[in-house]
Amino acid sequence: MLDLALLFVVSLVANTLSSLAGGGAGLLQLPILLFLGLAFPVALATHKLASVALGVGATLKHLRSRTLDWRFALVVLGFGLPGVWLGATVILHVPEHAALIALAVLTTGLGIHSLLSPELGQYDAATNRAGWRLWLGGAVLFLIGVLNGSLTSGTGLFVTLWLIRWFGMDYKQAVAYTLVLVGLFWNGTGALALALQAGIHWPWVPVLLAASVLGGYLGAHWGLVRGNHTIKRAFEMVTIATGMSLFWKAFF
Template sequence: MELFDQLLLLVISLIANLFSAVAGGGAGLLQLPALLFLGLPFGVALATHKVASVFLGLGATARHLKSSTFDWHFVSFILLMGLPGVVLGASIILQIDDRVAQGLLGLLTLGLGLYSWFKPELGQLSAPVNRDLRGYLVGGLVLFVIGALNGSLTSGTGLFVTIWLVRWFGLDYKAAVAYTMVLVGIFWNGTGAITLGILGDIEWSWLPALIVGSLLGGYLGAHLAIVKGNRLIKRSFEVITILVGISLMAKALA
């Protein structure tokens, strides 16, 4: 890549990952289309973006570990339920036409944003619920499905985890985003990147700018979310989900 393209990628990656770290997902809204616009095929762009997204998780984690308290049994549960779905989704995405899936995912994502918008108190206070056997079974099944979406369609699936942790398990937005950035950002995206790298190709020469932007954006976004709290995170989540939903539907119809 030419120096100008690397600088452009760095700026796009920084902005995309900063907002993603605040909202709990959505970096693919800007970053993946940028890779496609600059000439990468979809499968290569998706795998390259997945690798870069791991560094979003690392940057955000570096900040969240300073001030967030994690339930490590809950951490293990999210990983156990989500990672098999990620592998499944990443294994099949390179074989199918994803336009219909993107359109449906976009519609659902838009609906999540509007749902949160019209629920002013959603996720403002932590009130743990559904921590019995039935709650974990239903919650785990949905996390598996979201994991499959995460492995196959990169735009916005971290947002699904964030809203599910808020709506089903009763976390506030601040805690939900912390879990999403650490677990989805590092482990889910890392698993997806490895699977896509084995089955497809990664454009390694594009990664330096993406990695720097992801690390800085992740750290700065996590810091902003921690300092400003649930109200800003909720509003950011709603704006990002609505934009991601519209973007996915537009791509599906193009």
């Protein structure tokens, strides 16, 4: 019971921050699964499944607020899902050390870039939604999908920043897309692919699902109430903390 209580509290905090910032639940949730004794492949598959519930909680909130354009959402899914499946299929054959270092550098860079760009994501101005620019943006989403399927944490943050930088969304809108599409659909695809290879630790799933749904709803609610500036600061905090955590896991 003590293990389950610890798992619920840590997962709730992780998913609330992730829902507010647009990614990064694996910063806390995956390490606690490893700390409690799960092997890495099983912990990763279990974490991915729990992250689907984060998408459910956020979806419930954002559907009520009508913040999503579902035609553009289909574009994100169409480009991203094949990459997720590919990444989840090959992850168990990739050297973890090299993958962690690469992800740590990229994730930390996201936070620093946001810190150095005060106006980034403060206003919504749709761009690059047609022609070759749409296809180029989609190709990057495919590559991020590969990372999402194959690496442990932080890739939702990549989607958030790419939607802001390339497609002209503000932080509030980009986080909504990330939580619903990455949290629900991308992570669901990754969880299925990993579960077929490594399995899932089902006794802990109900606790993780409850914490993820509640955390997803709370984070989405606070993001809608507080606005772009608060979301931007949460994004920067989570990205840099995630990057530092990945560096630590890579070298120690």
